[in-house]
Amino acid sequence: MKNPIQEKKRRLSKEDYPLGSKSADLLFTTTDKAYDELTLNAAISGEIKGTDMRISPKTLEMHAEISESLGRNQLAKNFRRAAEMINISDARILEIYNAMRPNRSSKEELLKIAQELEEEYGAVENASLIREAADVYERRGRLKEIED
Known part of the structure; x- marks a missing residue:
């Protein structure tokens, strides 16, 4: 499955927040699991592991973009630093x-x-x-x- 964030052209804004509700198709974990694959049933059945639950740098960058659209530049920097630490x-x-x-x-x-x-x-x-x-x-x- 191709990751839609790679095809994203526009910058995200407050209209895209919360991402899980409004742009879930853009969300993937560090192991490339789609957001909608992260369910309780998948965890119980062993389809997903703890490593599948880590936020990806791309998701943190999306949060940085949303923060910038709101003029929250320091928060955006914090998200970018967090993305680097993954x-x-x-x-x-x-x-x-x-x-x-x-x-x-x-x-x-x-x-x-x-x-x-x-x-x-x-x-x-x-x-x-x-x-x-x-x-x-x-x-x-x-x-x-x-x-x-």
Whole structure:
């Protein structure tokens, strides 16, 4: 079955929200299951697994488009960062989260994480956010003290 989102020409807007009711034909999971295939009966019968239930980057991008149409640009950025994180393991996300806590990482360590996100995952928005945080932490004295 061809994924209709690949054929989508127009940008989505508030008229398309909620997607599950108004544009369900555009929704697919990361394993290419269609939204209407995600039923309780399918779960009980084993036709779908937990991995079939993960939101796809394309769906998050659609939510970003809708958010932008409403002037909610920060929310759109959040959706795009979330889309970038889909292919990063939960364990690595938690490691990065802990590294981002004040006084847990040096600026160099945070910049290495940003570089990793860009180079290994193509997560440009997340890398930018971490670089920005590293600069803010530096100005506010929230970086890990480096021992001699």
